[in-house]
Every structure is written in structure tokens, then in C-alpha cells.
Amino acid sequence: MTRPIAFIAYPDCQMLDISGPWQVFATANKLSGETRYRLSLAASAPGLITTNGGLAVKADCAVSELSHQPLDTLLVVGGSGVMQARFDPALTAAICKLAPQVRRLGSICSGAFLLAEAGLLDGCRVTTHWRRAEQLAREYPRLAVEPDALYLESRGRYTSAGVTAGIDLALSLVEADQGATLAGQIARELVMFLHRPGGQSQFSEMLRGQSRAGPLKRLLDVLHADPGGAHSLESMAAVMAVSPRHLTRLFKRHLAVTPGTYLTRLRLEQTRTALLDVPNVSLEQLAGRWGLGGAEQLRRLFQRHYGVSPSVYRQRFHHGRSEPLQGDTPCR
Template sequence: MIGVLVFPDFQLLDAAGPISAFEIAARFAGNPPELKVIAVTPGPVRSSSGAEMFARGLRPSAAITTLVVAGGEGVRAAAKCTKTLAFVRGLARRGVRVASVCSGAYILAEAGLLDGRRATTHWQRTKHFLSAYPKVKLEPDRIFTRDDNIWTSAGITAGIDLALAMITEDYGEEIAQKTARQLVLYHRRSGGQSQFSSLLELKAANGRFGPLLAWAREHLNAPLTVEDMAEKAGMSSRHFTRAFVAETGTTPSKAVERLRIEVARQRVQSSAEAIERVAEATGFRDPERMRRAFIRAFGQPPQSLRRAARAGESV
């Protein structure tokens, strides 16, 4: 049985996202969904949006095999609730798979479950989380982490990625892929994938040059010279470069490299595709050129990132 722990002012999608993923997977597997929303006080629990979920109380249950702890605005108060902490600790001691979504990591950390373990949470919480829980091996850039039976995930929708990884473990890759398609997800993200997108990090990426950057990301195997991009933008090369730097805060060539690194990293970490093929498909052409770009960006070559991603998902 999947238990989903909520509290007043929880983030609705932190709970609803994994619930939907587990429900769909169970149906694909031919099993009736076994899901239970639980809280300290049984009855309707109000989320930060005002929508409510009906919860059962925190009675010990041998039926719970996975516990997912939601995050949200009310997590600080929930993390100080002795009943909640005792319940979470008790399940973890029994070897139950315990997971957090977004700031739900605060509850796991307060319960002492993350001491000495790898974990992640929403990137906006990184500074405070590190100062509050220095014993945790926080990996702020990851989508989700697994350390033995303790799982953590980043902001909101990353809870669905975490659920899909659990579904892969429980039902296999085929069911997980079917579930992702049913949820109309573009692709399943690996735990080691960055929480950030280069398109989002570029200033005003949704402004004047937003369509151009999106086009560039879809054509990374092309040369994408300044002249190519200027022509696509309908501008002279000189005027285009000045306008691009003023709006995005970086040069066209550096923006293209960031996009190439992002896509290459995703392919390296989520597949067994040959490094040479990744370099060719993302426009680096030469694997050595891609290796140098990875070291500048991540301090590690592609092979090291691939090994780390596989280790993180198989531990």
C-alpha cells in the first residue's frame, strides 16, 4: 500500500502527482490501486490552494510499503510535530520505502532519516536546508535521490519523476513507460538530471529571442553559427549579437554551448547511447570537445556523470 502523508497547507500537486502515477501504474499492471492519504488529524486536510484531501489518521499499519511525504507552505510546522516524526521514523525502521517531495525533505531531516545520507529538495530551499541540517549530504541539483530505502525529490513535479522511478522498481520499465505516456510526459527524467533548464536560466528567454532559442535547441546538430542565428532572426550579424547580449546576458555562441551541454547531459545520464553519438547529435562533433565542455560546466567528464547517475538509481 502507498501512504501519502499530508498536513495543513501542503502543496496539492506534491500529493496528487505521485498518487496519479501510482494509480495508473497499478491499473496497467492489472492490480487494484492501493493508496491511502494520511495525516495527524483525520478528516479533510486543506492544501495551500484551498482544495482539500480527506485523510486517515496516523495509526501504525503493516500494510504500508511506501510512504510519500508531501511538502508545501505548512512543512515547517509539520516538521515539529512529534506524532508525525515518530510515525515516519517507525516506518523507516521497519524498512518501509520512505520518500519526500520538494520541501517534505524537512520532515525526513527533522526525523533524523537523512543524517549521513544523500538527499535533495527544491533549489530555493538549499541555503536554509544546508544550514539547518549540516549532516545531510545535500545534492541540490538533482531531480531525485535514493539512499537505501530513503528517497527524496526536488520541487513539485519532480515527485512524479520519483514515483516513476519507484514504479520501474516495482513493475518494470514497460509499465513505467506506459504510465509516463498516460500522464502525457515528454520523457522520464533520471534522478541525476539538473533541476534547471538553460532556456529558463537565460534572461528574458521567453522574450524577443525565445522562439530562436527554442529553435536552436531543436537543431543542435546544425553548426548554429552567429550568422545562422542572425539570419533566422532576420537581423545582421553585428546587430543581432549586440541585441542578443543585451537581452539574454550572454553571447549567442555561449548560449548555444549551454543548450548543447544541457541536452548532452540528459542523454548521457538517461541512456546507454555511445558518448561519440551524443557528441555528434548535440553538435559538439568531437567527443573531446564535449568532454572539455562538461569539465568546464560540471567539473567532470561525461563518463563520470553517467556512472554517478547509474549508481544513484541502482543503490
């Protein structure tokens, strides 16, 4: 069975938002030895489109022409040009016309703005590049924006975070269509891990702190140097010479989380690294080392934050053979 997939592009779109997912589907064709996916690139008009990196791509057809052919999946790519493209009435009208005809409608990165402007994401849980998430939530309050997710499916709509997360989304679509075996073969062919779970955070707490620290840098340096230390709200406030209430305000203003939430996420990051680097470690040992209570509490926190259990995470991302974790459910 051949599934037609179309990408919608526009001037100043992100090149990798096209080429990354496109290559996943193209590799599915190559490895299976048959045309599982028929790919096309559409724009307001056929012809060359200059991406925001300066490299030009060629649109096969106009978006309006897609309604005259069978179409399984429609994906809107992201890029800086979406801020102008979303206000093109002919483009949004054409996408609205196509939406009821396709089995799957989705966006990559900031392409969510175009679907949101067309009213096609109302009432859905969505994600986008973390840098644009706050703007998306503010400008389109009918959306439930989850800024940390890599990709999401909600009410038949698919959205993904920035650039490489589009590859993860494409792999998840191939797995749904063709099974995990082919998806795994594609991941190996492209020299990448099996696709990351959609609920996994877009970026680490280390990067979050470095990029948004502001006046909190002194305290974040202390926390990052010893995440498992006995850091109470009062002791953290003392490092900054402010009251606990003011410290909480600073965290919410600069990092959009409370001090306790930030510290928990930082500790979870340490356990995530240890799962891949330390053989035969148990959840109880990890929880004790990083101040995360007991094994069951750690398992629940890990599942909530990354969307998978610790055992499944180790199974998916460990380079070699992984033993089942003590204190967690067996890998399946």
C-alpha cells in the first residue's frame, strides 16, 4: 500500500524541517524495496522556494492542487517565514479544504502557527519549538500548548518541536504504518537512536538554566555542581541572599518553574545519564543518590517527565545490552 504524503513549504521555511522527515519516509521506501510512501512538496505556487538558510528547494505543485489527488498525510513545515505565511488567506483556505480529506494532519516546529491560524488545532494538545511556545499559547488560547514535548498527537493532529524532533515524529508515523522493525532499520540507516518518545523533554535543565539564568546564575551553578545535595528552599534562598518567596518569584520569572520543580528535573537528568552509564544500578540506588525519595517515587517522576519508564528508557537508548532495572517493571 502506497501512502501519499505532502509537505507544505513557503519562503524562509526551515530546510531541515523538510529534508529530515522526508528522508525518513524515503528511507522507508529504500529499505522495504517498494514505494510505501509517495512524497511531494507543495507551496502557494510550484517552483523554487528559498529556505531561511539560503538553500532553495523546488515545490512540485501548488497547495490548491493537492485536493485533486489522494492524500494520506499532510505536514506543514516550520521556519521564520511562517510568521508571514500564516496570514496568507489563500494558503490557509487551501489547507482548511484539505484537512477533512487527509488521515493525518500535522506540523513540524513552528508550522503549528499556520495550522493554528487556520483554526485546525483548536482544542488540541500541541507543541512547537520551545522558543515559540509561549507566543503560540498567547496568540492562540484555544490550544493547550505543551512546550517541553518532542511531539504530540491530539484529536488526529500531530505537532512536533524544533528541527530534529520532526525526524522523531516521522519515525513514529512510519512505526504506526509499517511496524517497529522497519522504523528501527530506518533509525540505524540514518545513524540515530530509535525515535525518542514524544513526551521526552525538548532540552535539558542544564541548557534551560544556561539560556535563561539571568540573576539566578550563582544559585544554578551551586545546584548543577551538586544536584543531590540537601537543597531546601530556605538554603537556596540563602545562597541568593533573598527570601524564599522572592526566590520563587525569580524562578517563575526567569525559568517558568518553581525552585523545587527545577531541582527535581535536574536530579532526574542525573538519573537519566546514570541509567545509560552505570551498569547494574537499581532504582533505589539512583533515588537515594540524587535525593528523589524511593524507587517507586523515582519511577513515577521519570514516567511523568519523560513519558516512559526507566527500564524502557534504558532499553531504547543504551548502546549495548541492558539488564532489567531493579525496582522497575521489565522492559517490553
